[in-house]
Amino acid sequence: GAVVSQHPSRVICKSGTSVKIECRSLDFQATTMFWYRQFPKQSLMLMATSNEGSKATYEQGVEKDKFLINHASLTLSTLTVTSAHPEDSSFYICSAAAPGLAGVYEQYFGPGTRLTVT
Amino acid sequence: GENVEQHPSTLSVQEGDSAVIKCTYSDSASNYFPWYKQELGKRPQLIIDIRSNVGEKKDQRIAVTLNKTAKHFSLHITETQPEDSAVYFCAASIVNGNQFYFGTGTSLTVIP
Secondary structure (H helix, E strand, O other), rough: OOOEEEEEEEEEEEOOOEEEEEEEEOOOOEEEEEEEEEOOOEEEEEEEEEEOOOOOOEEEOOOOOOOOEEEEEEOOOEEEEEEHHHOOOEEEEEEEEEEOHHHHHHEEEEEOEEEEEE | OOEEEOOOOOEEEEOOOEEEEEEEEOOOOOOOEEEEEEEOOOEEEEEEEEEEEEEEEEEEEEEEEEOOOEHHHHHEEEEOOOHHHHEEEEEOOOOOOOOEEOOOOOEEEEOO
């Protein structure tokens, strides 16, 4: 099956610094990548949708200048949390999607990144 | 846009019993409905999906039913086992579309 990797799996940073999270589709080309944020025992909150080579589409309430998304290739997307604050501490999950059988977009999730801002 | 609602938010069942999770959607254009299972600290995994041209799909102990008219679909797990304990998410999407709309999740606990 399709594999999506995410790096790092855990990161602790100080308030005010920036953190970059990478999402890679290892064995397929992802036309679209999604970035989610998940709080404990809560659902996946879509932050942004990114298509290769174009600007990401951010969901309402998500600050695009704070959460910078770059999708430079069909296998790599990055999320940079700039000037991180403790309230940015969360579990960030990416997913990669590509057309599967009969045009259905199949979505595969990365393992997630636990960000802790101190 | 699409709005997906999921119920219940938590569900506890005895081992061996059945569990049912229900989702409703608002956009009649949605025609692809995947279900994901997320174990604690792990990534969501696709467990079953259904397209709008069928009313039911089954895979061993898991089945999904779809009622297009009422705009609701359900996940059925029979003969539950402790390893079924996880958070389950429904989603709605459009074939050939790349937008997924997730439900709020159901935390299922199977009591041995």
